[in-house]
Amino acid sequence: MPEYDAVFYEAFQEEESVLREVLPENRKYFFTWKTVQESNHKTPPSSIISTRTQSIIPLDWAEKLSAIITRSTGYDHITEYIEKASNKKILTAYLPDYAARAVAEQAMLLWTALLRDIRAQEEAFKTFNRDGLTGKELRGRKILIAGVGKIGGEIADIAHGLGMKIMGVDIKPNHQLGKKLDIDYVSFEDGLSDAEIMVCALPLTSSTRGMLNYQLLSRMPRGSIFINIARGEISPAQDLVKLLKENILHGVGLDVYDHERELAAVLRDEIPTASFSGAAKESLEAISELMKHPHVIMTPHNAFNTAESVKRKSLRTAENLRVFFDTGTFLTPIDRSI
């Protein structure tokens, strides 16, 4: 018999403390900052588990699980799990939109920090020297937003507020939003040759995987900035290394990574890169190159992480769980039809 009513993997300190405040009372919960694989649990300690995006749930757990809540806006990892699992009856939930503004603001921080080279400015303070510190202003700068959904829309709102010129690429242009925020909807072909900053806010699907590759991004003007706060799989690290080497990109800001689970294993658990092979190893080696580059800023899939969004996220997790305990359904279930 499972020991807990629900188990939360990948729950970092601040998140755990907010969750403890808002989860349904008189239940038994277990929290860990570890992923499922890092926790070394042989069987699920509860039939209800909650993860973020880095846990690999063993296929032999499926028969013992009744529900999975991913505390993330992306849910491709859960859809993939259910596809392979023997038990298709597992109910699944995700958390739509809880962090759109937090992620969009982090994207803005990354592109501004790169345009003004804050790292070099701080370094130069030590000698109070200003050579080579001339940055670029935001106002009037051309930004291309790939994927103008919830997060992309917030990015457009911020860019509009800062007086930037906005181009958007989306399979379903939102013309009402476009009018409100002066978004010029374009094709990648038309937009990229003009884009001084490009932000990837696309969802990961079979058609976006690998989409922002060397071939596409090499159309950008020399000296451009590329930001990815969506999913690493959309823009391979090897291609970004090449674009930086050829000075097509001046700077890169990343919060997400291809093969992020393997990357976390290498960086957090000190698993050697050499123990991986194929595409994962190539990606890990490219990221290690990026880590040495003066104009690359990398954050650990943390763009969502503000007090405001942790609060919203924990509240929505708690609401889903409360409804599940009461009715056996979720408030924001994953739509498996798409």
Next chain:
Amino acid sequence: MPEYDAVFYEAFQEEESVLREVLPENRKYFFTWKTVQESNHKTPPSSIISTRTQSIIPLDWAEKLSAIITRSTGYDHITEYIEKASNKKILTAYLPDYAARAVAEQAMLLWTALLRDIRAQEEAFKTFNRDGLTGKELRGRKILIAGVGKIGGEIADIAHGLGMKIMGVDIKPNHQLGKKLDIDYVSFEDGLSDAEIMVCALPLTSSTRGMLNYQLLSRMPRGSIFINIARGEISPAQDLVKLLKENILHGVGLDVYDHERELAAVLRDEIPTASFSGAAKESLEAISELMKHPHVIMTPHNAFNTAESVKRKSLRTAENLRVFFDTGTFLTPIDRSI
């Protein structure tokens, strides 16, 4: 007889190359990144000299000078020089407003970097760990702008664009601007107790010198952010150290420093702090404390430094010089009556 038609001190590489393009032709110019005192010139190499804010012009140069252009928006250092100088006929010029947007955008970069602790996020990437990285969102956050002039107005424009709640302190509230940007004009007393972020954009005058001291800033809520992109003399470093130690301030972003000339001498020319005394020494020691603090970001009086503003600045310097060569007057003279 002077060797040059004009001499430019404190001209860093990028500025020199733009100036060379736009200055009146068929004249002889000399450029150095050094201050007047660092250059060791015994007599002025030209009767027309141009500085930024860190040069100390020797009083015995006054008789040989016909004109001084400070390539800065602040000009208190030039006014002070003329007050002490035996020759009051020296014509003086400054460059109003060329960098207001660049400075305002840097202020925004500083407060955003502090609210999201980009330094800790980058450090945490190395272990792909997210504990302790929860930041704060900009939207809805309360910001107090001290001095809503040209720079303060641009700061308000940016904060408004980001959906922040803006309070302004100014001796002459601009109610038209206030209406446009939702600025709530308040007294320091009323504003400080509510301000999660405070930005100093005041001019340096005898009444603002030392104004934002421990006593005043200690009224801010615990965990606040203080940004100074105006003049260091308005907010003593010793007071900021104390406010950080007492956790009243969570973070500090500075581009300007009290005793900035002495600071540049210590950092750039490796003059020992011990060779200074009194207020300068105290300030230098406090800044050295600030350099070690994890939530302090310091840049070397570089907020003005964007490609756009260097261009505007060089053009306006060239225009002033052209008019001076032609008519013996300046386009944007310093008003010595205030």
